[in-house]
Amino acid sequence: MNRYTTIIIGGGLGGLLCGILLSKKGQKVCILEKHKHVGGNLQGFTRKGEYFDTGMHYIGTHKPGSILHKVFEIFGANEFLDTQDLDSNGFDTISFRGKDYKFAVGFENFEKQMIDYFPSEKDGIIRYVKTIRDIYKSLSIDTIFNPILENQHLCESAYEFISSCTSNEALQNVLAGNSPLYAGEKSITSLYMHALISGFYIEGAARFVGGSHQFAEKLAAQITENGGCVKTDCEIVSLNIKDSKISSCTDTKGTVYEAESFVSSIHPAVLMKIIPETGLRKAYQKRIENLKNTTGIFTVYAVMKPDTFPYINSNFYVYRNNDVWLSKETESDTFPSSYIFMTSAQTKQQQFAKTIKIMTYMNFEQVRRWENTLKKKRGEDYENFKIQKAEQILQAVGEKFEGFREKVQEYYTSSPLTFRDYTATPEGSIYGIVRDFHKQAESYIPVRTKIPNLFLTGQNINLHGILGVSIVSLLSCSAVLGYNIRE
Numbered sequence: 001m002n003r004y005t006t007i008i009i010g011g012g013l014g015g016l017l018c019g020i021l022l023s024k025k026g027q028k029v030c031i032l033e034k035h036k037h038v039g040g041n042l043q044g045f046t047r048k049g050e051y052f053d054t055g056m057h058y059i060g061t062h063k064p065g066s067i068l069h070k071v072f073e074i075f076g077a078n079e080f081l082d083t084q085d086l087d088s089n090g091f092d093t094i095s096f097r098g099k100d101y102k103f104a105v106g107f108e109n110f111e112k113q114m115i116d117y118f119p120s121e122k123d124g125i126i127r128y129v130k131t132i133r134d135i136y137k138s139l140s141i142d143t144i145f146n147p148i149l150e151n152q153h154l155c156e157s158a159y160e161f162i163s164s165c166t167s168n169e170a171l172q173n174v175l176a177g178n179s180p181l182y183a184g185e186k187s188i189t190s191l192y193m194h195a196l197i198s199g200f201y202i203e204g205a206a207r208f209v210g211g212s213h214q215f216a217e218k219l220a221a222q223i224t225e226n227g228g229c230v231k232t233d234c235e236i237v238s239l240n241i242k243d244s245k246i247s248s249c250t251d252t253k254g255t256v257y258e259a260e261s262f263v264s265s266i267h268p269a270v271l272m273k274i275i276p277e278t279g280l281r282k283a284y285q286k287r288i289e290n291l292k293n294t295t296g297i298f299t300v301y302a303v304m305k306p307d308t309f310p311y312i313n314s315n316f317y318v319y320r321n322n323d324v325w326l327s328k329e330t331e332s333d334t335f336p337s338s339y340i341f342m343t344s345a346q347t348k349q350q351q352f353a354k355t356i357k358i359m360t361y362m363n364f365e366q367v368r369r370w371e372n373t374l375k376k377k378r379g380e381d382y383e384n385f386k387i388q389k390a391e392q393i394l395q396a397v398g399e400k401f402e403g404f405r406e407k408v409q410e411y412y413t414s415s416p417l418t419f420r421d422y423t424a425t426p427e428g429s430i431y432g433i434v435r436d437f438h439k440q441a442e443s444y445i446p447v448r449t450k451i452p453n454l455f456l457t458g459q460n461i462n463l464h465g466i467l468g469v470s471i472v473s474l475l476s477c478s479a480v481l482g483y484n485i486r487e
């Protein structure tokens with residue numbers, strides 16, 4: 001009999017974290033994942049023996065005492081993270097107008113290094129770093145449970161704050177140089193989002209070793225050990241309602257799963273499509289369906305000729321234009337107007353890069369003409385489109401790292417269509433729902449719904465990334481259990 005205490009739809013980070021905590025609390029939990037593997041954006045793929053991460057690749061600090069470590073302590077998941085610290089003098093390198101600026105680990109070091117680059121901007125840099133640190137440090141296990149909308153910095157603009165610290169355009173851009181971590185847009189990104197993510201990485205940045213999929217697999221194994229189950233190849237196509245509550249859900253094969261509570265970690269707009277019309281108010285459904293999503297991404301996964309390109313313990317954010325923020329204008333610039341370049345860590349001591357990932361923003365409009373095609377069957381014109389884009393990217397990388405193209409043995413690519421089909425995110429959006437500081441209340445989605453036993457979790461609820469999704473998972477589990485998880 002497929003009957004559980006809680007069923008979790010979707011086995012990405014959000015679903016797995018909820019699964020681990022609820023099963024630890026003694027619930028009989030079952031995770032139902034559409035894809036062949038768990039992980040969602042923690043998935044990777046292997047070609048000819050080489051492994052590639054597709055989504056999450058590096059995280060901020062998870063050292064004892066950090067917020068992530070404390071949150072993971074509650075899940076019992078700290079031991080599952082296998083990472084390597086990135087270069088403490090430059091975990092990220094921002095390449096802007098032909099010059100490299102390194103982000104140092106630690107607020108003091110970061111400040112000092114920025115002052116070295118921009119000595120005349122000392123006062124503004126000090127103010128910037130203090131504000132970022134204060135906002136980031138205000139996040140604690142206690143404040144996590146405060147209503148997120150109470151934070152004043154959610155309604156302030158990141159761009160305007162940075163501009164108030166310095167009028168130096170290069171410095172303004174450098175400080176926001178790793179804004180692709182949150183698809184930052186000048187006109188909508190809040191200071192809170194910028195500060196939380198920047199502060200998290202400045203305090204310590206680390207890369208997954210051997211692939212982020214291992215983390216997902218360890219979480220799934222622990223759920224099974226706790227008495228729960230994880231079913232893959234199990235796409236949920238309907239939620240069934242009885243007496244104003246969700247009684248069960250059904251997968252594509254017609255199998256029915258019953259539970260007392262249901263947690264959805266899938267994109268809320270996708271959830272709206274599988275809930276019966278009687279389930280939620282029309283106005284709520286419409287609001288969710290109309291929320292804007294973040295942009296998509298095009299990735300080149302390069303296999304390097306042996307011992308030709310060094311392993312670099314830093315992520316490069318390379319800008320070929322004059323503005324680091326995402327905007328319609330930057331999208332139409334010469335492609336790629338910017339890209340992220342990362343050598344992958346297969347082991348902890350690595351001299352040469354075996355594989356390299358290069359990512360650039362790509363709006364869904366660029367691939368819309370193939371939106372009704374299936375994976376691996378999109379046709380020759382799509383394959384040619386991808387080759388053309390990949391070659392443009394490799395050429396751009398060659399402008400930064402001389403002779404790069406010749407060192408690439410072969411490559412694979414993914415587009416927003418790939419993400420749409422592997423994670424079921426509308427239009428292959430990278431981080432799900434857009435957060436606009438002008439409309440915080442509108443884009444805010446609570447973990448509880450009007451259906452008393454249906455809860456939400458995952459990157460679309462509040463914040464994406466390892467930190468955001470972990471915090472949301474704590475809130476979702478507290479709502480399911482009916483008490484603050486800390487008590």
Ligand SMILES: Cc1cc2nc3c(=O)[nH]c(=O)nc-3n(C[C@H](O)[C@H](O)[C@H](O)COP(=O)(O)OP(=O)(O)OC[C@H]3O[C@@H](n4cnc5c(N)ncnc54)[C@H](O)[C@@H]3O)c2cc1C
Pocket residue numbers: 009010011012013014015032033034035038039040041042054055056057058059234235236237265266267270297422423424425429430431457458459460464465466467469
């Ligand atoms: C390219 C890229 C790079 C990133 N880099 C970083 C990074 O460096 N650091 C960082 O912290 N974050 C990063 N992120 C963000 C981070 O990966 C995500 O925020 C996080 O993994 C989202 O987890 P989730 O569980 O909310 O959603 P997802 O990972 O999307 O999981 C949802 C799951 O639900 C499943 N599903 C969907 N529909 C159904 C259905 N009907 N039935 C059953 N299952 C279903 C999907 O298959 C999927 O497995 C990156 C994301 C992307 C795309």
